[in-house]
Amino acid sequence: MLSDSIFEGLNPEQRQAVENTEGPSLVLAGAGSGKTRVLTSRIAYLIGGCGIPSESILAVTFTNKAAGEMKERVGKLLGPEASDLAIGTFHSICVRILRREIGHLGRSRGFVIYDDADSLGVIKEVLRRNDLDPKAHDPRRIRWRIDQWKNAGTLPAGAMEAAYDIDDELSARIYAGYQRMLLDANALDFGDIILATVQLFRQHPRVLEFYQRRWQYILVDEYQDTNGVQYELVHLLAAEHRNLCVVGDPDQSIYAWRGANVRNILEFENDYSEARVIKLERNYRSTQPILTAASAVVSNNVARRDKRLVTEREGGDPIHIFEAEDDREEAQFVVRRMLQAKGDGESFGGCAVLYRTNAQSRALEEELLKYDVPYTVVGGVRFYDRAEIKDAMAYLRLLVNPLDDQALRRIVNRPTRGIGKTTMERASERAAEQELTLLDALGQTAASGGGRTGTKVRAFLTMIEALREDMSQLPLDQLIGRILDQSGYLDALIKEATPEAESRRDNLLELMASARDFDAANADLSDEDRTVLDLFLDQVALISDLDQWEDRSDRVSLMTVHSAKGLEFPYVFLVGLEERIFPHASSSGDEESLEEERRLCYVAMTRAMDRLFITHASARMRYGERSFQSPSRFLDEIPDGLVERLESRRPRSSTRSSSGSRRESSFDYSYSQEASGGDGEIQPGTRVRHPVFGVGEIIEVQGAGLNQKLKIRFERAGLKTVVVRYANLEMA
C-alpha cells in the first residue's frame, strides 16, 4: 500500500527507473523529466517497498541544496524510517568517512578544510620557501594545475612522472611541497577530500570492504558531471554489490573545466555490461517552443547521443529575442518586462535572469535598484566569503587546530595589534628552519623577544590561550561573541563608525545567530571527539552559494547559468548572448569547449517553463571600456519560426538630432529630460541626483549634444565624469 503511493503519478519509464533496483542502471534523464522525483521515489521504494534498511543506502548529489531537498522529500514519504540514510554531496560524504578513517593514512582526525584563499596562501608560501618569484610562476595557475591533478586522482609522484615540460614539472614540485605543508597544518583542500578517500580505499581494502557492505544501494545524481576521482570512488564502492544507479544527462554536462568527464556517463554501459538503460524523454516543465528551440541548439553538437525530448505541454508563446544598443538598455528591457510580468500576475520570484559571467550582474542590479524591484544575486560574494565572517571563522579554526597556519596568518593582526609583516616573516623563517608550527614559532618570539614586539606577541598568545579555555565552556554563539569581544574586533568596527563597518557588525551578529541555530539543531550529533564546533566548521567549509539561495516568492533571482542548473522558473531572461561572452572567448577555436558552451546554452534555455526572453547588446562596457559585440552564433541556431524579434525602441543615435530631443518612443527613458531639455540648467553649480551615485554638484560641463559629459562631485561617491545621455540625472 505504501508502494501505491510511491508509484502514484509516475509515467511508465519513471516507474521502471524506480522499480529496477537490482544491478546497475543508467537513467538518462532529459531536462525537466522529473529526475528528482525518480530519485526520491526510488529511495522511498527501496526502504518502504523492498524493506531495505535506510543505512544501507547512499545517495550522492552535487549540491547541499539538492541533498537537502531529497532528504526532505524522502522524509515526507517515509517519516523517521529514513533517518539513517546517507544523502550528501561527494564532499560531505567523504568528510564523514575521513573523520572516522583518516587515521589509516597516518593522519589525525582533527583536520581542517582549506578553502581557495587558504590554499593560494600555502602555494605562495611554498614559492617563497623555494626562492621562486610569484610573478614568474603564477600561484593561481599552479593551484589550478594541482587541482586538475587531484581531480584526475593523480598524486605528486605521478604528477612528477607525467609532467610534460619544465613548467609543468615545476608545478609538480610545488604540488609535492604544497601537500607537505597541508600535512603539517593538518589541513585538506577541497580536492584532497575526495582524493584522500580514494587513497584510503586503494590502500586499505578492509576499510573499503566495510563501506561496500554497508552501502548496498548507491545512487548518483548528475553523473555526467563526475570527474576522475569521483568516478573511481563510486566504482570502488559499488564493486561488490553492483547496485549502482546513476542519473544524468550528457547534454547537460557543463563542468569539463573542473575535471568532469562526460565519458563517465557515455561509457557506463561498457563499464557495466549488464546495465539497464532507461530514458526519460517526457518533459513536464517547458512549453513546446522553448523545448524545440533548446533542442535545436544542442543538436548542433557533433559529439552527442541523439535524444528526443517531448513536452507534455501544448501551445506556448514564442521565444522573444531583443537586441539592445548597450548593456544598460538590455537591463532596462529586462526590468520592464519583469514589471509587465508582475502586472500579469506573475510573482517576482518566478523571474530569473541568467548570464554567462558573474560580472554581468552589475548593470542589471543598477537597473533593478532604480525601479525598486527586489532581487537576490546568487554567487558573487557569498556570506561565508565575506572578510569579517572569514576572520571570525579563522579564530575558531585556530582554536580547534593550533597547526592551522593560514588561519593564524589571517587573524594575527586583525584587528591591527602591532604584529606586522616583519614579525611574521621572522616567525615563518623560524618555523621553516626548526620545523615548528607558526604558532609555536611565535611562542619563541614571545619568550625571547623583549621590547615592543615581544610584549605584543605575548599579549596575543595569552588571548588565544584564554579563548581556548572558553572553547569547551561556552556554547557556540557565545564563544564567537567572546572572540569578537576579547580580540578587540568589535571595538575596532565600532570605532570605525562607517556604514560598511556597521554592516559588517550585522553580518557577525547573523553569524552568531546561525551558530545558535546550528547548535540547537546538532547538539545530539556531537560526541566526545566531535564537538558541535567541529561540525560547524565542516558545514561552513562545504557550504556553497546556491545552498543559501531559497525560493523567495517576492524576489527576482540573478545568477550564472552554471548556478541555475537544476532550477526552473516561469520567466527566464537569458542575457548577453554575444560572441566572446556566450560562447565565451576562451572556447573559440576549440570544438570541444564550444560544444560545452552549447550545452550550457541548452541548460539555460531549458530552465524556462512558460516564457523565455533572450537578449544581446551591440555594445557593452567591459574592463571599463566600451566594447562592440556581435550576436552569438547560438541565436542563429534557433529556428526562425519559434522566435519573435523585438526592436530597440530607443532611437538610434544616428537618427537623433543633436540638440535636446523629445521622447519619441513609448519607452519611458527618464534620462536627462531636464538636463538635456535645453532649459539652460546644465551649468556648474547645479545640484543633480544620479540613480547610483546619489546627489552631487556639477563641477564642469564638457562638450555639447549627444556626447555631452559632466564632471560631478558626488557627496558620497566622490568625483565622477558621466555622459548626460546615459546618466539618468534628475534635478536635486
Next chain:
DNA sequence: GCTATTGTGTTCGTG
C-alpha cells in the same frame, strides 16, 4: 609597523 599611493589583473564556471 602603518598608511597612502601606485600597479596589476580581473571577468568563465564550483565544492
Next chain:
DNA sequence: ACACAATAGC
C-alpha cells in the same frame, strides 16, 4: 571600473 596587492614614505 573596481578590487586587491605590492611598494613607498612616514
